[in-house]
Amino acid sequence: MRDSPFQPGAARAATPEFTRAEVALANRNSGALLELLDCDITPTGTHYLLNHFDVPVLRAQDHVLEFDGAFDAPYTLSMAEIMAQPQVTLPVTLECAGNGRAGMEPRPLSMPWMYEAVGTSDWTGTPLAPLLERAKPRGSVQDFAFFGVDFGYDKGIPHHYGRSLTPAEVAGLDALLVWGMNGAPLLPQHGAPLRLIVPGWYGMASVKWLGRITALETRFDGFQQAETYRFRTHKDDEGRPVTQIHVRSLIKPPGVPDWFSRMRRVQAGPVALSGRAWSGGGVPIAKVEVLLDGAWQQAQLAPPQGRYAWTRWQIDWQATPGQHEIACRATDAAGNTQPLTAPYNLGGFANNAPHRVTVEVVD
Amino acid sequence: MRDSPFQPGAARAATPEFTRAEVALANRNSGALLELLDCDITPTGTHYLLNHFDVPVLRAQDHVLEFDGAFDAPYTLSMAEIMAQPQVTLPVTLECAGNGRAGMEPRPLSMPWMYEAVGTSDWTGTPLAPLLERAKPRGSVQDFAFFGVDFGYDKGIPHHYGRSLTPAEVAGLDALLVWGMNGAPLLPQHGAPLRLIVPGWYGMASVKWLGRITALETRFDGFQQAETYRFRTHKDDEGRPVTQIHVRSLIKPPGVPDWFSRMRRVQAGPVALSGRAWSGGGVPIAKVEVLLDGAWQQAQLAPPQGRYAWTRWQIDWQATPGQHEIACRATDAAGNTQPLTAPYNLGGFANNAPHRVTVEVVD
Helix, strand or coil: CCCCCCCCHHHHHHCCCECHHHHHHHHHCECCCHHHCCCCCCCCCCCCECCCCCCCCCCHHHCEEEEEECECCCCEEEHHHHHCCCCEEEEEEEECCCCCHHHCCCCCCCCCCCCCCEEEEEEEEEEHHHHHHHCCECCCCCEEEEEEEEEEEECCEEEEEEEEECHHHHHHCCCEEEEEECCEECCHHHCCCCEEECCCECHHHCCCCEEEEEEECCCCCCHHHHCCCEECCCCCCCCEECCECCCEEEECCCCEEECCCCCEEEECEEEEEEEEEECCCCCCEEEEEEEECCEEEECEECCCCCCCCCEEEEEEEEECCEEEEEEEEEEECCCCECCCCCCCCCCCCCCCCCEEEEEEEEC | CCCCCCCCHHHHHHCCCECHHHHHHHHHCECCCHHHCCCCCCCCCCCCECCCCCCCCCCHHHCEEEEEECECCCCEEEHHHHHCCCCEEEEEEEECCCCCHHHCCCCCCCCCCCCCCEEEEEEEEEEHHHHHHHCCECCCCCEEEEEEEEEEEECCEEEEEEEEECHHHHHHCCCEEEEEECCEECCHHHCCCCEEECCCECHHHCCCCEEEEEEECCCCCCHHHHCCCEECCCCCCCCEECCECCCEEEECCCCEEECCCCCEEEECEEEEEEEEEECCCCCCEEEEEEEECCEEEECEECCCCCCCCCEEEEEEEEECCEEEEEEEEEEECCCCECCCCCCCCCCCCCCCCCEEEEEEEEC
């Protein structure tokens, strides 16, 4: 293997193995299958899943969305009424804020994502902003809180899953109330019958099983807003909130795998490498570089498939016998590049260090 | 907590933590969501997934099934021809042979399933046996080998995923060639466009992405038949093949979860507990017992929903404040009962020890 730009992996010894609780979370939450990265739209049932509490099974005909709090015209909508609103379908790449957590040192104890907590779906719904406007939020509103039906405990605190957006954030985002995914009704595990989709932000903002929107004249201090999903470097650090997705890319692993190690075996000769790259906030991908034989080489980008969807990249590689590490890193149009090592934070959020794949090239 | 019939968990210290390779497998393979056990049919996209190699994306219009080897009338069928055969839809509970592996001591290194590698789908297809007969297998045939399109390495051995059934097994099983799942086309990750379903056997027999059936005049010695999926107690043990599902049951975890530990919190008072039980080979469930307050109590069984599908059970519990461990064990009509500790084997197969759930009951 050639020289690597990455730090030696010795630091990993600090948190070498995984606890039973982490593995239990990895068994119930599910990651994408990297070999399906050639699909523009992640096949139904292989989109990543991260559910904090139990998945509720709700009947669309019984479900309502309530607008309450500091609205002058609070109201309630049935699913039929929501689905009668103007309809849009948008391809959106969602990524879990914890993607890459298992690569951080020391490893924060939570769902131990490596690379797979990402997927792209065609989401069908209606814009959020006009429905908020119809409820006439007072001028004093500081936050809109979005509550899911799902309920549980975290660090001893009972709560419905809830997240908020400020009026300015709502105005600047293309948030949707969504009931369809890939041309079919939303599935229970993805938030049926109604969820929020906040394009360009990490997945924690896209509240599932949405049942209530509360207008608040203070900032929302719910657990999932104020306690988790913040970039904190130490226990007493107030931190900054996790919002937009950080630029990132993945490689479709070439060749064929070994069952257990997932090491790739590739035939020597020309290899067409491809993958996906995306960033947050609707910022396009400007460049993808692939580490081949020790040097970063620029990949070709396919045309974007939508403002909020990932971009395909490809590059040809002349693979020579031996063990290689290939990697990729993307740069977005705002000039953000994936770092070789992402800054540490207690929650293990937004670890967008490059995807590295070990390949054994055989004659 | 009351006295427990289970051995103290100290033995678990022998293999306390999990390797990065195991966690990587847990991220790409996915388990069922136990809170959805009330659903007769596992919601699409939440059925467990265990794929040895990469999931291939195949076009139905290009896919063919070849019959070759010791047939007097070998032939090839297009998907259109297969789908023109007599059609049946059958609810079948599939379980991974490795389900429960993470509870074995010492823990075999492979996909670290705890309890979740099970699901029930409505599978649509056509019976296998008449299509084999049409190819006129010679009297000398000892095995039919079923090969998937998927390819990779295991312990250094390159192979297409392949499994076999003897003529006697085919005659005694209701195996189907399947193209539909829950009323929709089969999804790529479940074997599209064509897979085998062998009801009553562990999932390894239900070959996905089925492309070829070879009649053999010897026993099939492919890797997945001869090397893995055998009950071996030591390295030189030839072992017995893993075939029928062993009797097992699961509890729908009551109350609400803690995000990280998945410990359940339940309000004191009457609690309606429910779950599922199943066995292999079409053998019905005769009894489910639930460990409540230190005693095994018999649950009520719902009517079976099909010969090869799981059976719902329920029981009422008067929950008193404090920490409790509840558990369930099933007995099938052949008299097989889930053991408190399953016999050890190197592969970690068929660990059907009872499902145990820790519950904190609060006032």
